[in-house]
Amino acid sequence: xxxxxxxxxxxxxxxxxxxxxxxxxxxxxxxxxxxxxxxxxxxxxxxxxxxxxxxxxxxxxxxxxxxxxxxxxxxxxxxxxxxxxxxxxxxxxxxxxxxxxxxxxxxxxxxxxxxxxxxxxxxxxxxxxxxxxxxxxxxxxxxxxxxxxxxxxxxxxxxxxxxxxxxxxxxxxxxxxxxxxxxxxxxxxxxxxxxxxxxxxxxxxxxxxxxxxxxxxxxxxxxxxxxxxxxxxxxxxxxxxxxxxxxxxxxxxxxxxxxxxxxxxxxxxxxxxxxxxxxxxxxxxxxxxxxxxxxxxxxxxxxxxxxxxxxxxxxxxxxxxxxxxxxxxxxxxxxxxxxxxxxxxxxxxxxxxxxxxxxxxxxxxxxxxxxxxxxxxxxxxxxxxxxxxxxxxxxxxxxxxxxxxxxxxxxxxxxxxxxxxxxxxxxxxxxxxxxxxxxxxxxx
Numbered sequence: 001x002x003x004x005x006x007x008x009x010x011x012x013x014x015x016x017x018x019x020x021x022x023x024x025x026x027x028x029x030x031x032x033x034x035x036x037x038x039x040x041x042x043x044x045x046x047x048x049x050x051x052x053x054x055x056x057x058x059x060x061x062x063x064x065x066x067x068x069x070x071x072x073x074x075x076x077x078x079x080x081x082x083x084x085x086x087x088x089x090x091x092x093x094x095x096x097x098x099x100x101x102x103x104x105x106x107x108x109x110x111x112x113x114x115x116x117x118x119x120x121x122x123x124x125x126x127x128x129x130x131x132x133x134x135x136x137x138x139x140x141x142x143x144x145x146x147x148x149x150x151x152x153x154x155x156x157x158x159x160x161x162x163x164x165x166x167x168x169x170x171x172x173x174x175x176x177x178x179x180x181x182x183x184x185x186x187x188x189x190x191x192x193x194x195x196x197x198x199x200x201x202x203x204x205x206x207x208x209x210x211x212x213x214x215x216x217x218x219x220x221x222x223x224x225x226x227x228x229x230x231x232x233x234x235x236x237x238x239x240x241x242x243x244x245x246x247x248x249x250x251x252x253x254x255x256x257x258x259x260x261x262x263x264x265x266x267x268x269x270x271x272x273x274x275x276x277x278x279x280x281x282x283x284x285x286x287x288x289x290x291x292x293x294x295x296x297x298x299x300x301x302x303x304x305x306x307x308x309x310x311x312x313x314x315x316x317x318x319x320x321x322x323x324x325x326x327x328x329x330x331x332x333x334x335x336x337x338x339x340x341x342x343x344x345x346x347x348x349x350x351x352x353x354x355x356x357x358x359x360x361x362x363x364x365x366x367x368x369x370x371x372x373x374x375x376x377x378x379x380x381x382x383x384x385x386x387x388x389x390x391x392x393x394x395x396x397x398x399x400x401x402x403x404x405x406x407x408x409x410x411x412x413x414x415x416x417x418x419x420x421x422x423x424x425x426x427x428x429x430x431x432x433x434x435x436x437x438x439x440x441x442x443x444x
Contacts, residue, residue, distance in 0.1 A: 029065070045083060049107055079111075090114075096115045125157070133165065179276060181281075192240040225272065227251070232252060300402045310383065314419045318442045319380045321347065325341075325371050326343070326369055339368055342364070345394065348391070372438060409435065423437065
């Protein structure tokens with residue numbers, strides 16, 4: 001029998017087993033989960049999972065009707081889908097974690113690997129805190145390493161914007177890290193602020209914030225002895241400060257060298273004097289491929305604004321925008337012609353949903369004709385996933401000369417590094433077409 005024939009038989013067998021999942025024919029066991037019943041087949045379950053094998057064929061088996069209290073119906077349905085079809089379709093990180101728990105409970109190693117792979121492929125700035133919030137028994141070493149690195153790369157943003165969903169276990173994992181892109185004094189201030197929020201969420205008295213950090217093993221993970229005196233003063237004067245007067249004095253004495261770290265200080269404030277090291281961000285260049293040339297954009301006294309818009313399937317940080325430069329004037333086509341000119345453009349970025357400018361920068365530099373130029377932003381701009389962001393390019397309106405920019409039709413979608421960026425152009429100029437925004441530099 002050739003390979004193709006074997007594949008047809010195998011496929012047919014899977015189809016027949018899948019039919020049993022849908023029709024419940026010859027079912028001989030059932031599961032009750034949160035009021036919902038599932039019928040199944042002991043033989044198929046038993047040959048798939050040693051737990052089900054022991055449950056139905058072991059010496060202690062005593063029932064064909066099983067009540068499950070620690071798995072949701074939708075998750076159990078996914079589990080059955082995998083057992084009967086060898087496939088599973090996941091749609092979210094939360095769903096993958098719930099199925100991971102079920103797969104580990106029933107010792108389905110391949111399904112566990114599929115869940116972990118899905119989570120790793122879909123980890124992003126949007127869900128990294130959720131991933132780190134899950135308890136240790138639900139984690140995977142490689143997965144935690146990936147998620148922790150991403151969190152520490154963007155610690156400032158996450159501590160500022162995701163503070164309300166950070167759990168004590170997540171915070172502890174983060175504070176154990178030796179590398180983080182945040183100043184220690186800012187990290188300490190965020191952690192102190194987090195204690196206030198966490199106490200409010202858990203109805204814990206505010207005066208127990210210090211106890212919270214101590215009991216969770218977080219307080220000694222803060223590196224107080226890496227601070228400068230000015231930074232220490234900034235922390236102690238902050239509204240969320242929880243350092244006692246005695247603790248502040250001890251820290252100051254250690255910082256100035258007038259006192260060594262003894263056993264008492266170490267037991268309360270820790271002993272780390274080594275600062276955390278910064279992480280180098282991995283930036284990616286997105287350049288849209290040209291399809292064909294079109295008429296140039298003409299910039300003059302009446303037409304001096306171009307709009308582009310972008311949307312992404314994952315939130316990203318953008319640090320620069322790539323645009324074309326002017327076409328060389330006709331009189332420039334000679335050997336001694338001027339090759340450069342002074343470019344001046346104002347750039348604003350906003351979320352289209354509220355039309356509020358979030359980022360603004362002025363670009364002024366000497367550039368070459370007929371080339372591409374990167375407009376660097378003063379600091380990375382955060383593009384939220386699934387939301388259109390409008391980028392406006394505005395030339396000074398007092399120019400009395402005419403300038404031409406060659407643009408080209410570009411691919412509307414850019415896909416790489418598990419991120420998809422969608423581009424659209426909203427021209428104000430009459431008769432304009434093409435794409436003025438040629439690309440950008442971003443990181444996940």
